[in-house]
Amino acid sequence: MQRYIVKRLLTTLPLLVGITLLTFLIMQITPGNPMQTMIDPRISTADLARAQENMGLNDPMIVQYFRWLGEIVSGNLGYTIKTGQSVAQMILDRLPATLLLTVTAFVFSFVVGVPLGVYSATRKYTKRDYGLTVFSFIGISVPSFFFGVALIYLFAVKLNWFPTSGLATINLQGSGWDILVDKAKHLVLPALVMALPNLAVIMRFTRSSMIEVLTNDYIRTAKAKGLSERAVKYRHALRNAIIPVITLFGLSIPTLFGGAYITETIFNWPGMGSLGIQSITSREYPVIMGLNLFTSLLVLFGNLIADILYAVADPKIRLSK
Amino acid sequence: MGWTTTPEGAAPKSSRSGGEGSMVFQAWRRYKKNKLAVFGLGFMVLLVLISILAPLLAPHDPFSSIKNEAGTLDIMAKPSQEYLLGTDSLGRDVLSRLMYAGRVSLSVGLVSVTISTVLGVLLGALAGYYGKWTDSVIMRVVDVVYCFPVMFLIITVSALLKPSMFNVMIIIGLVSWVGTARLVRGEILRVRELEYVQASKALGVRSFTIIVRHILPNIMAPILVQATLMTADAILTEAALSFLGVGVQQPTPSWGNMLNEAMSIMVLRFKYWIWLYPGLAILLTVLSINFIGDGLRDALDPKLKGRK
Numbered sequence: 001m002q003r004y005i006v007k008r009l010l011t012t013l014p015l016l017v018g019i020t021l022l023t024f025l026i027m028q029i030t031p032g033n034p035m036q037t038m039i040d041p042r043i044s045t046a047d048l049a050r051a052q053e054n055m056g057l058n059d060p061m062i063v064q065y066f067r068w069l070g071e072i073v074s075g076n077l078g079y080t081i082k083t084g085q086s087v088a089q090m091i092l093d094r095l096p097a098t099l100l101l102t103v104t105a106f107v108f109s110f111v112v113g114v115p116l117g118v119y120s121a122t123r124k125y126t127k128r129d130y131g132l133t134v135f136s137f138i139g140i141s142v143p144s145f146f147f148g149v150a151l152i153y154l155f156a157v158k159l160n161w162f163p164t165s166g167l168a169t170i171n172l173q174g175s176g177w178d179i180l181v182d183k184a185k186h187l188v189l190p191a192l193v194m195a196l197p198n199l200a201v202i203m204r205f206t207r208s209s210m211i212e213v214l215t216n217d218y219i220r221t222a223k224a225k226g227l228s229e230r231a232v233k234y235r236h237a238l239r240n241a242i243i244p245v246i247t248l249f250g251l252s253i254p255t256l257f258g259g260a261y262i263t264e265t266i267f268n269w270p271g272m273g274s275l276g277i278q279s280i281t282s283r284e285y286p287v288i289m290g291l292n293l294f295t296s297l298l299v300l301f302g303n304l305i306a307d308i309l310y311a312v313a314d315p316k317i318r319l320s321k
Numbered sequence: 322m323g324w325t326t327t328p329e330g331a332a333p334k335s336s337r338s339g340g341e342g343s344m345v346f347q348a349w350r351r352y353k354k355n356k357l358a359v360f361g362l363g364f365m366v367l368l369v370l371i372s373i374l375a376p377l378l379a380p381h382d383p384f385s386s387i388k389n390e391a392g393t394l395d396i397m398a399k400p401s402q403e404y405l406l407g408t409d410s411l412g413r414d415v416l417s418r419l420m421y422a423g424r425v426s427l428s429v430g431l432v433s434v435t436i437s438t439v440l441g442v443l444l445g446a447l448a449g450y451y452g453k454w455t456d457s458v459i460m461r462v463v464d465v466v467y468c469f470p471v472m473f474l475i476i477t478v479s480a481l482l483k484p485s486m487f488n489v490m491i492i493i494g495l496v497s498w499v500g501t502a503r504l505v506r507g508e509i510l511r512v513r514e515l516e517y518v519q520a521s522k523a524l525g526v527r528s529f530t531i532i533v534r535h536i537l538p539n540i541m542a543p544i545l546v547q548a549t550l551m552t553a554d555a556i557l558t559e560a561a562l563s564f565l566g567v568g569v570q571q572p573t574p575s576w577g578n579m580l581n582e583a584m585s586i587m588v589l590r591f592k593y594w595i596w597l598y599p600g601l602a603i604l605l606t607v608l609s610i611n612f613i614g615d616g617l618r619d620a621l622d623p624k625l626k627g628r629k
Contacts, residue, residue: 018464022465022469026477026481137357137608138604140611141553141611142604142607143560143607145577146580146604153589157590254471257470258471258472261476262472262561262564262565276473280477280567283480291473292477299469303468
């Protein structure tokens with residue numbers, strides 16, 4: 001187990017280099033120099049010209065890359081062009097809102113997707129299975145912005161059950177409980193929009209995994225020795241069927257964070273996604289690149305955890321490597 | 322068609338003789354059983370026809386506002402006999418714009434998937450066939466691209482370039498080859514050790530010829546399925562980019578930029594026809610393509626059934 005984790009950590013290193021290198025290269029084609037954006041913009045232009053030479057902006061690219069990497073490691077993602085704010089601080093300010101949204105969507109899609117997949121698999125080729133199949137196809141086919149807009153129209157505008165946008169009602173007076181309920185109400189629609197495609201994929205994946213497991217000999221043995229249908233399905237089959245589903249833990253992270261861009265924009269959710277869109281409109285390249293780097297590192301980290309979880313769950317992997 | 326050419330020494334052909342047993346016919350027979358796939362195919366045929374014939378079918382000019390007899394603009398007109406699906410906030414006919422937008426979606430889908438499939442097959446084949454450091458380098462690049470949420474990457478690049486339909490096609494194509502590359506590499510690893518490939522090698526056939534003439538035709542089925550599913554993704558991505566304003570630009574209609582009008586709460590609340598129809602158009606198109614992909618998977622290779 002330890003050997004597996006060490007090995008997995010070692011394969012992460014070249015990826016780290018790759019991610020930072022790709023970000024660095026994209027920054028080279030953005031207007032303005034990557035080092036320039038790291039200088040506090042309140043410095044005068046004369047000093048800047050001298051600083052440019054002192055900072056070695058004429059050095060070879062590879063030297064510049066490592067110096068830039070040093071800044072990243074020390075937590076400096078640069079400053080915004082217009083207001084001179086720290087990009088790292090801006091991202092950290094927006095992080096909690098995005099995490100709240102993505103984690104809710106993530107949990108919801110697994111908690112609902114897996115049971116639906118099992119249900120579908122155990123009723124293979126019935127009308128209900130067919131219905132769920134069509135539902136999962138719609139789930140992966142519906143554009144999130146259309147689904148979001150339709151939900152707002154139906155549940156916020158027409159039925160008035162949920163608020164149309166934002167993180168919470170501004171200046172809400174009331175007890176702590178009221179504030180919590182208010183937050184939850186704001187969370188429902190955007191989380192649903194983010195969860196749907198993920199939920200559909202998890203459901204399909206669980207279904208096919210479960211169907212495959214149910215054809216195994218040990219399932220027949222379990223049935224033959226007189227175990228109840230329930231025990232066979234949930235104690236014997238599901239345990240093995242769920243293992244491949246764990247790989248979706250890692251795979252769904254980039255999809256969810258990518259979806260945050262659109263969902264947060266529609267719902268005016270003050271997270272990293274809407275920060276990204278605002279930065280694109282206002283051409284704040286340091287922020288865009290900072291977000292890119294930050295999210296890809298999150299994804300890398302998430303994949304690492306998912307792989308370790310996978311090894312914990314599956315002895316074949318844990319012991320073979 | 323490509324996947325029907327069975328190279329010498331490959332899996333034995335169907336023992337039945339005559340047209341009845343031909344692979345295309347058999348595939349079609351399996352495809353027909355999937356009702357959803359047949360629906361998808363029907364819808365796509367209809368959509369392609371409408372898109373090609375858009376200049377003939379569109380009742381109004383999709384690019385400019387329409388002046389009525391009184392000389393004013395019919396802005397946000399309700400669906401009526403004159404405007405079957407109403408008009409948008411600039412007084413342009415929604416139905417005509419929907420038809421022209423179909424052209425945008427289909428061309429973006431086709432062009433970007435062609436780019437990504439060619440790239441993916443090429444790099445995947447190189448990695449799978451040559452192995453060693455070629456494989457390591459290509460697959461590490463694939464892993465890196467996988468770490469960036471594709472949407473982030475595409476939005477970033479399209480923000481750097483001037484947004485246009487052409488750029489959208491190129492960007493989506495250049496970013497989304499990684500899945501195909503992984504698939505092709507895996508398939509080649511599987512086929513590479515088969516006897517007919519080993520035999521070709523022993524006969525001294527050039528590697529390029531082995532890959533193109535002998536290996537690729539045998540792994541055409543999964544590539545075709547992958548390309549179909551990627552088309553659905555590409556159309557969704559284009560719509561999202563245009564919705565966010567970094568894709569296809571006005572006045573060129575795209576289902577995504579038509580839906581952007583729903584960001585105005587007034588349009589959302591009172592003018593449903595402006596945003597509902599483009600949304601349904603995207604949904605139905607992407608759904609149909611996904612149905613087709615699923616049908617193809619079962620029809621081309623029954624062994625693939627149930628494999629994700």
